Amino acid sequence: MSDSEFTLPDVGEGLTEAEIVQWRVKPGDTVEINQVLVEIETAKSLVELPSPFAGTVSALLADEGQTVEVGSVLIRVAEAGASEDAPAPAPANPETTSTVADTASSISTEASEEKPGAVLVGYGIKGHGASRRRKSAPAAEAPVPDARATTRPSSVPAAAASSIIAKPPIRKLAKDLGVDLAEVLATGLAGEITRDDVIRQASQASVFRNIETPAWSDEREEIIPVKGMRKAIATAMTTSAFTAPHVSVFVDIDATRTMEFVKRLKNSPDFAGIRVSPLLIAAKALIWAVRRNPMVNSTFTDKEITVHHYVNLGIAAATPRGLVVPNVKDAQELSLRELAMALEALTITARDGKTSPAQMSGGTITITNLGSFGMDTGTPILNPGEVGIIALGTIKQKPWVVDGEVRPRFVTTLGGSFDHRVVDGDVVSRFVADVASILEEPALLLD
Template sequence: MLREFRLPDVGEGLTEAEIVKWHVAIGDSVKVNQTIVEIETAKAVVELPCPFEGTVSSLMAAEGQTVDVGSPIIAVKTGEDEDVPVTGGLAEDLVPPPPSGQAPEQEKRQPVLVGYGVKASSTKRRPRKDSADAPAPVSPAAPAVAPTAAPAAVANGGPSAVPAGAPGTAAASVTRAPATRTIGVLAKPPVRKLAKDLGVDLAALTGTGPQGSITRADVEAAVGAAAVPAAAPSRAAGAVREERIPVRGVRKATAQAMVASAFTAPHVTEFLQIDVTETMEAVRRLRQLPEFAEVRVSPLLLVAKALLTAVRRHPMANATWTDEEIVVKHYVNLGVAAATERGLIVPNVKDADAMSLPELARALAELTERARAGRCQPAELTGGTITITNVGVFGVDAGTPILNPGEVAILAFGQIRDMPWVVDGQIAVRKVTTLALSFDHRVIDGELGSRVLRDVGSMLEDPLRMLAWS
């Protein structure tokens, strides 16, 4: 029979995810716990394993498509009971309706994988009353819907025209039609809605998705193909004036979190310029030690160690404001802001304060590598208590970082460069950087914020203080 695998909630209350890459195709054999697809949630890119064994019969979501939690994404033909033929690419076509009052077989018997459960959809799909072979029913009283205006031109093949990992698009002539449901065309509801909003006639497109289905990329490419000829004649062939990039996944979640933080917590930022010549010398010497032979030591390691030590001296910097109470945490999950292709994420090292310097170096290196590769697990993106953002890697001296939601302090570490500095009454060329500490003024007042920042600066000016204060 055919078994459906529904998109599970792999995080904490997630409602949707984007299909990034399929690892299987129709006709492939799959085993239990074999990775079948990569999805991007609002928190990370996650690999999903298959909950049963059999042969892939249908992929019910295209790469680049956003799918609601609980929606079917793949059908697998197993050796259980009798086979049910596939009549289409939608979930309703896979399993015949059960007798009245009886739950669907796949709802009763769907296995649950170790590590996460399958969350039932919070909404019930309306039964399909039309078929691919039947004409669309038209109500005589229904008024005609005027076509929507064409949006600004989108670059063919650009990032907004074809989502990352989406199948290639096919050129097609576009007929602007009234925003009515197109029957006889295989397309998911989100794609139909997009076509309706953009005034694209799905029947005029050639689908590039599974079983010839129309994908989001096909609709967006069709809009771009129709809009390019309208560009000013004086521009070069193929040039466009605007580009539209959908806001979703990690970028959307980060934007929402930053807006909430900026307009909830009263931010204060203080700056401190320091001489880190001794820190750079310490980094050079650490790289020569056998304990660090397998990991690259960077200045960020000592900045992290200095912040961890400062937090131990000033526990209120490692807290959370809840409106009713201040929760002071006697453990440090150190967040490290990372810029990735999918947007800014802040994974954290659990219990970083309990690690030795070599352990912290390895943890930071591994976490940064996973973040850049988009392989952080949801658990690594939650539960942070204080954060470091290294703006120096972009050649920036300082900034005013926004607090990670739920935290009361974030430290920005600027670029290190040669500057004239007064040493023992004499001008000398030294390694100088700027630190910026943003903090929540509801929890940390100016005095405490200044003490935390000054302690971090003092330890980076003289790394031996880390030993004395640890």
């Protein structure tokens, strides 16, 4: 037999190297075409590379944890049916080893409920990061529930453990989040426990709760190489912080009516099965405010300012691999329900570690929810190339003066950072005030 070599393909977006995360085969294994050979990690995402050959693995030429350059030989395969006297058959379509967008870099996808590892900053899923080691599965779009096929759920208390109704992915989610299903209030149509039920129960604990506190290591220090996603984040944040002169503003908001609105949406049949949170209202408010203050939705170069008359809304997502900012394309065209579905899709994608370079490119303005970590506010750094970023703080009851009387209200702090080369204080202030006005009175969205 003659050996065929499989090289690290060009995964696009200017990426020139990747780290070998896990080999799925070993020397002597028989492989088929499109069988996953290896999982790699780039600065953008986790990618599974399938084989363009069928045969027997002769040698693995890179170690797990090793960083290799594009074009480097990763593995040799003795192709089935080939002889030393006959030329090796041509590999499968070259496109299968060229780009992430093609089948050569299919990324495993499991049921959305089974991956609680990523936290979309705005949904505040409380839990520990899922392992990067995932089972091989064909790439697929995560299904979006159709609210038209369901009706309003009814609250049914979960009974004893023997009578708990919960699907396996929900049980796994509960286990990962440290939730006792016997203590969860079930809201499913048939009395089953839903994903939201588990997350709601988990949210009652501290956002920084550890299931157990790890013991001190025997080693006094730990060295972590700066590479992959962490290297990309460091470069981007340094460039942004020292290129764009940031100006930040903050305002306290009575968000009581937003919380009431969110509650009504959750109980609406039109939003059944769809994740609804204050982030949804904040995102819609931002889009509304951009239309009134278009300069915050711009891109700056030394020669010109490009004002975008569309909104590719970036959502900061904290994942086990680090910060990513996927964006919802043309968010201004989406209804409130469609925007909620799009935000949920971003959650699933980030949680699975399969956010593609295309999903992270082309953003025009970003929102980050520090409140999901219990923070009141912060000074976020601009996503490189953008002019504005909004930060939503935690929403909690505080004393608030209403009509001359002190009353308990749901209060939050809205902040934002902006590129002072493009917008001045008056524009920044009007924009943040507009976002705040919607959070104080969501009915304005109907105007």
